[in-house]
Amino acid sequence: xxxxxxxxxxxxxxxxxxxxxxxxxxxxxxxxxxxxxxxxxxxxxxxxxxxxxxxxxxxxxxxxxxxxxxxxxxxxxxxxxxxxxxxxxxxxxxxxxxxxxxxxxx
Numbered sequence: 537x538x539x540x541x542x543x544x545x546x547x548x549x550x551x552x553x554x555x556x557x558x559x560x561x562x563x564x565x566x567x568x569x570x571x572x573x574x575x576x577x578x579x580x581x582x583x584x585x586x587x588x589x590x591x592x593x594x595x596x597x598x599x600x601x602x603x604x605x606x607x608x609x610x611x612x613x614x615x616x617x618x619x620x621x622x623x624x625x626x627x628x629x630x631x632x633x634x635x636x637x638x639x640x641x642x
Contacts (some may be wrong), residue, residue, distance in 0.1 A: 541593060548589050555582035568634045569622045573615065580611045 537545075559582055562575025584604050591600020626632050631642075 537593075538631060545589065545593050548585070552582055552585045555579075555585060556569060558582075568578075569625070569633045572634075573618055573622065576618070577615065580607065584605065 553596065556579060559575050559577075559579030563572050564575075565574055566575065580624055587600050587603050587607065591597045591603075592616060622632055629636065
């Protein structure tokens with residue numbers, strides 16, 4: 537690998553790691569289901585950026601593009617199901633706070 541490629545990987549790698557950490561932090565520390573979904577979106581965008589970066593660095597951009605498109609399709613399906621669950625919980629309980637959901641039984 538050339539020094540330019542290593543510098544590019546390091547610079548964008550730090551950005552990808554920050555994106556992943558921000559998404560994980562958002563998912564783990566919030567009590568709102570909407571914020572958790574936003575954190576999940578940020579986390580998957582970090583994974584997408586990581587796939588694009590590794591595809592560019594290794595020279596296998598075709599494989600990286602295929603994986604990214606597959607990830608986007610799966611991400612959309614997961615988010616649609618998660619949003620529908622959050623909406624159903626909101627209609628049933630008029631609240632989307634996770635502390636209230638922990639107290640539900642049955």
